[in-house]
Structures are given as structure tokens and as C-alpha cells.
Amino acid sequence: MEDEAAWMERAFSMAQEALEAGEVPVGCLLVYDGAAIGKGRNEVNETKNATRHAEMVAIDQVLEWCQQHKKDHEEVFSHSVLYVTVEPCIMCAAALRLMKIPRVVYGCRNERFGGCGSVLSISSDDIVDTGEPFECIAGYRAKDAVEMLKAFYRQENPNAPKSKVRKKDNRK
Ligand SMILES: [Zn+2]
Numbered sequence: 001m002e003d004e005a006a007w008m009e010r011a012f013s014m015a016q017e018a019l020e021a022g023e024v025p026v027g028c029l030l031v032y033d034g035a036a037i038g039k040g041r042n043e044v045n046e047t048k049n050a051t052r053h054a055e056m057v058a059i060d061q062v063l064e065w066c067q068q069h070k071k072d073h074e075e076v077f078s079h080s081v082l083y084v085t086v087e088p089c090i091m092c093a094a095a096l097r098l099m100k101i102p103r104v105v106y107g108c109r110n111e112r113f114g115g116c117g118s119v120l121s122i123s124s125d126d127i128v129d130t131g132e133p134f135e136c137i138a139g140y141r142a143k144d145a146v147e148m149l150k151a152f153y154r155q156e157n158p159n160a161p162k163s164k165v166r167k168k169d170n171r172k
Contacts, residue, residue, distance in 0.1 A: 012107075015085045088110070094130070
């Protein structure tokens with residue numbers, strides 16, 4: 001779908017913004033009724049809060065949006081789609097499930113922390129009283145997402161402000 005490509009494009013620019021700010025490059029959008037009502041990128045280093053993953057930031061924005069627009073957040077989340085550059089981690093997958101977000105489109109797998117099949121299958125497991133399982137569409141521009149993560153881990157000091165991504169070879 002063309003729309004999906006456009007949403008993913010925006011999620012990737014959020015990830016790029018994270019990379020430039022010295023954060024693990026993950027970006028996402030929560031789309032409801034044709035509009036991105038939640039946008040997030042990793043803010044863990046900036047906020048010194050290990051739970052400020054892109055998805056949690058976007059979820060908070062949607063809650064705020066619902067308050068402003070006097071909408072029922074359960075209704076809104078249950079009709080939203082999350083576009084995210086990397087497979088949601090276990091924490092975020094649990095949050096998405098609790099919020100009953102029905103569909104997640106993501107880029108590359110998250111081999112170390114993934115909650116949608118890579119480490120645990122929070123997205124699809126039969127677990128009582130923990131929201132609803134959700135559909136995952138994996139592998140959207142996975143290569144691009146992996147390249148960004150690699151660029152991040154190549155940086156010598158990820159906390160350095162505004163550090164530019166160095167090319168491996170031209171420093172010899
Ligand atoms: Zn996460």
C-alpha cells in the first residue's frame with residue numbers, strides 16, 4: 001500500500017533524528033483515521049529514562065491527543081496502526097497489547113529484545129488479562145533499519161551530543 005510506504009518513510013525520519021541526537025535509532029508513528037496522532041523516537045539518553053522508547057513516547061502523545069479531542073483512548077488505540085522501524089521490544093510489545101493496538105508494521109527484527117517473535121511472542125501468545133494479540137507485518141525496509149542501527153553502534157561515544165555518524169574507512 002502506498003500509504004504504508006509514506007508512513008514508514010516518516011518513521012524512518014524519526015529514527016534518523018534519534019541517530020543524530022545520539023540515541024538508538026528507532027522511530028515510529030501511530031496512525032488513526034488517516035492522521036499520525038502519535039510520533040516518537042528513542043529518548044532514552046536524553047531523558048535518562050530507560051523506558052522512553054519510541055513507542056512509549058508515541059503512546060503518550062496519543063493519550064494527550066485523546067484528551068484534547070475528547071476521544072475515548074480505547075476506541076482510538078483499537079483503530080490505530082503502529083509504524084515502527086524496529087520490532088518492538090518486550091516492554092513495548094506488552095504496552096501495545098494492553099492498549100489493544102491491532103496492527104504493527106515494522107522494519108528489522110530486534111534479536112536481543114524483540115517482543116514480536118524474536119525473543120518472546122507477546123504479540124501472538126495466548127496470555128490472559130493482558131489485552132489482545134496483534135497482527136505484525138515484519139520486514140518493511142528491514143535493511144535500511146539495520147544500517148541505521150549499525151551506524152549507531154559504530155559511533156565511539158553514543159552519548160556525544162550531535163555526533164555525526166562516522167564512515168568506518170575514511171579514518172585510517
Ligand atoms: Zn521498546
